[in-house]
Amino acid sequence: MIQIFKDVKIDWLANRRVFIAVSILLMLAGLFSAIYRQWNHQRNPSAPQAFNLGVDFKGGSVITVKFKQRPPAERIHAAIAQQGVHDAIIQPVTDKPDEVLVKMPLEGPDTGSSGDAQVDPGQTKVRRALASFGSEAAGDLASDPNAAYKIVGTEAVGPVAGQQLRNKAIAVTLAALVGILLYIAFRFEWTYGAAAVIAVFHDVLVTLGFFSIFQWEISLTVIAALLTLVGFSVNDTIVVFDRIRENRRLHRRDSLYKITNDSINQTLSRTVITSGLVFLSVLAMVIFGGEVLFGFSVALLIGISFGTYSSVAIASPIMVWWEQRLDAANRALALAPKPLGGTAAGARTNGVPVKSRPAAAGVRNQSRGAGRA
Secondary structure, three states, rough: OOOOOOOOOEEEEEEHHHHHHHHHHHHHHHHHHHHHHHHHHHHOOOOOOOOOEOOOHOOEEEEEEEEEOOOOOOHHHHHHHHHHOOOOOEEEOOOOEEEEEEEOOOOOOOOOOOOOHHHHHHHHHHHHHHHOEEEEOOOOOOOOOOOOEEEEEEEEEOOHHHHHHHHOOOOOOHHHHHHHHHHHHHHHHHHHHHHHHHHHHHHHHHHHHHHHHHEEEEEEHHHHHEEEEEEEHHHHHHHHHHHHHHHHHHHOOOOOHHHHHHHHHHHHHHHHHHHHHHHHHHHHHHHHHHHHHHHHHHHHHHHHHHHHHHHHHHHHHHHHHHHHHHHHHHHHHHOOOOOOOOOOOEEEOOOOOOOOOOOOOOOOOOHHHHOOO
């Protein structure tokens, strides 16, 4: 493997409190933004909600319009806004330069199950706005010399379907996290799995916090980006955990604190190369992908950055802290006064002795660094 950094001696765990404090502040900022916006929305329905949900989740319609000479997206948005639809999103179709997608939320204050009755008024307003660019073609756009555009497709999403999609998106994300926890607990230990899942939760919550603060739209593509982020973050964490497991076998006399620092430093080149290349690719999508790919690419950009950060700054310190607390409890149980039955006090349940957890390799002889952990 290519080694960009050689003989690295960074004490990552010494700064664990700073790392965790930064993460807590970011998550609290996102939580405060979501709570405040939702509270303000309940007082003023026209104010933005906690998250700017797209048409996929809150219902609405998507109209595909084909132009002979497509006007700029800003002109189309301004014409639709003049008809009273201010939340419309204009997305040019990348592979068809003469087409645009007009996305708009449900019209009217009612968000019941009668989705079609709410979507139709919005479509009517869009047709009025498009009339300012010329007449609509009755047949083929190319064969009508007087027509300027043609509506080639209309898709409607009712509020009930949007709510179902939202619930399924949450369920899929939670199911992925549970599956990751079970796999890592089986492949390593449950403390490793718990630390990895906590780190992934951290990545998802921080990313959603940015979407709440800046009111970026959350669509199905953003959910796909979050699921991609879950896999990427766990993969990076598993690489570090696997090196920790190998070093615990090779260096049994070293403390877990030192082994974890050494493992992070040994995998640092791999982390920088892998994450750096993915970061540059996603950054290119953010800059050049346009509005269509913005939500997906910016979610990946934030998630990959914090996913790499959490593998070092969140997952590893939590695992070390948890392992050391368990080993300290087991040593205290082993040294406790034993009754006549020969088992440590409190170590029996319904007459059946409870086996104490064996001390982790390399933690019996704590080095000076372990005292700081």
